[in-house]
Amino acid sequence: MDHDQIAAANLGEPLGVSVPLRIALTAEPIPSHVSALDYVTGPALAQGHDVALYAPVMFRREAQRRGVEFHRAGTDWTCDFAVQQAASEIWKESGNAPFNRYIFGRLWPDQAGAKAQDLITEWTRERPDLVIAECSDLGAHLAAKVLHLPVFAADNGLGPVLVDLWDTDIAPALTSLHKQHGQDTPVLPAMLTPAPAQWFYETPPPSVRAVRRTVAEFRIVLPEWLDRSPSTRPLVYVSLGTLTTAMSGLRTVVGSVYREVMAALSAIGCEAIVSAGELAKDLRSADRRIRVVEHVPQPALLRRADLFVTHGGRASLLDAVQGATPVLGMGVLADQPDNAAAFARRGLGRALELTATRGEIADAMTAVLGNSCYGAAMTAAHVELSQLPPLDLTELLAGG
Known part of the structure; x- marks a missing residue:
């Protein structure tokens, strides 16, 4: 759309x-x-x-x-x-x-x-x-x-x-x-x-x-620095969620995962935007194709991205569906691991454990980017999601 x-x-x-x-x-x-x-x-x-x-x-x-x-x-x-x-x-x-x-x-x-x-x-x-x-x-x-x-x-x-x-x-x-x-x-x-x-x-x-x-x-408007002609290389967007980076006791674990993902990105030859919240200042990339930021309007960016590496939060996965962007899920906590596994079972991407190595992550990203069936499955899911009935508050109150 x-x-x-x-x-x-x-x-x-x-x-x-x-x-x-x-x-x-x-x-x-x-x-x-x-x-x-x-x-x-x-x-x-x-x-x-x-x-x-x-x-x-x-x-x-x-x-x-x-x-x-x-x-x-x-x-x-x-x-x-x-x-x-x-x-x-x-x-x-x-x-x-x-x-x-x-x-x-x-x-x-x-x-x-x-x-x-x-x-x-x-x-x-x-x-x-x-x-x-x-x-x-x-x-x-x-x-x-x-x-x-x-x-x-x-x-x-x-x-x-x-x-x-x-x-x-x-x-x-x-x-x-x-x-x-x-x-x-x-x-x-x-x-x-x-x-x-x-x-x-x-x-x-x-x-x-x-x-x-x-x-x-306001979440579907790209900032000026992103609203540009796309590169000929695929664009990978990475975000492991707001909660995981905000929790002090999880930052070390999640920071290590971000670093493995960034190393994998460097190995596969793509453009990448890594949204890391409070961890952004601690993540450095020598690869000019990888840009690390604190935050981006995720729904807008996912209309441009070719792959979304995500923690598997519900809202993030639905943002991906609305952007028809296949996912690589790396669930962290709460509902996230099950969500990532469910999307992988539906053919909407792949799922990996948090302990995956940079080589395993690179292989999974390459597999999703190189197979059009994931994009086709996401497009079908996008259609299914858009066909749900609109929420009518008056009807909801009357029916409730």
Whole structure:
């Protein structure tokens, strides 16, 4: 699609409503999580609703960039050094499954009480018509339940992890808090997801509703230094995510992976842009074809790239589909390894372990770049994604 077509798709349908709804969105303090809600925010605004984001203060600017109200709720607890260190050590010493149980079965429930209280106070003062909370925002789910507000969970990529751990870890950890507020057994709200459910859910829950994905307009505009005639060489874009580079305990591990990827890039003779967040200043490349930056508008760049080396976060993989760009997935934590493996099984690219050597990475990149079947599979996936129904907030409230 050209820029005008993408802009039109991002508007959502239908445009305009006779009575605007007050939509409350919530997010938890993970760097990319407001962007992960754009498939709700964009249509809500385009359809004429009043939208307010209730989130930790780290997201104030992100709310302003999207033209929505901001209300502080919860804390930036994931930025706490001790929290990051404890989570990182569990991941490094015990692997991803124990990490997920610790994060989602302990840390997230521990924070839910304070977030719920903030939201109960805010929503008692100004009651929303509809709450759309991140699927991992357990405090928001509780607050909506206490106040008898209609609520849907917005899948931010963690939906499959939450579903898998709900009965064994998450619900038991929340039971005491729910009882304090006079509520029954914790239940995950009906969920919205911006992709065909079978792409990421092994057994999709019956309550999951797939809707069309949109991204914020400013994220599909290339900066001037990138908006140029393409090279004759293939362009590889590399990003291992915002969370992995922000977590102090993971930086050494992820930095080593970036260096192996960059060595592989030098070996295969391509152009490359490496987006490394806080690690960018520590990554040097003697190869002039490899440019290291802190950040780029990823959805825009993936419309130009020939290959995306990614950590396998849900939003990043869907950016790749919308750009019809094959992937090389190197999953780090949470849902990422499973996501990367799922895309490889669908023929949308390949997947490697984080421990892969530069030679193995170079071979995998060469294989994807040299085989048109990956691009064809991505184009088919792009069509499938674009055919999902648009999110209609009025209809959602009436049906919910």
